[in-house]
Every structure is written in structure tokens, then in C-alpha cells.
Amino acid sequence: MQIAIGEFAETVTSQGSFPLLMKVGVHTGQFFAAQLGSPQNMEYALFGQDVNATAAIESAASAGQVLL
DSSP states (O other), X not given: OHHHHGGGSEEXXXXXXXXXXXXXXXXXXXXXXXXXXXXXXXXXXXXXXXXXXXXXXXXXXXXXXXXX
């Protein structure tokens, strides 16, 4: 993923040019997954302590980092 984002390192919009950066957090554990909505507008949600831990790890990463 980090290599692939290099192809899109900068995005030009009507509001100017913006860099695209990625950070990744990886954790293992259990979670509850749910499909929410209708067949025309389906969304997926993940719940659980391990999902929250993964989000915290990703938040602690800096752009370009992968934290396990």
C-alpha cells in the first residue's frame, strides 16, 4: 500500500495541490462485523476492543509508517 500511494503522491484539485500520505496500523484479535443498510446502500461496520486498539495504533503512526 505504501508503494502504491507513491503513484498518487500529489493530488491537484481546483483548490490547489495536496500531498497524499498514508499511515498503517496492524493489530490482531476478535471483532464483530455488521452489514448495515439496504441492498442499494450497504455499509459495513466493525466493533470491539481489538478494533479500537487497531485504530489507536494507526493514530500513533506517522505518515509513511507501518506500526504493528
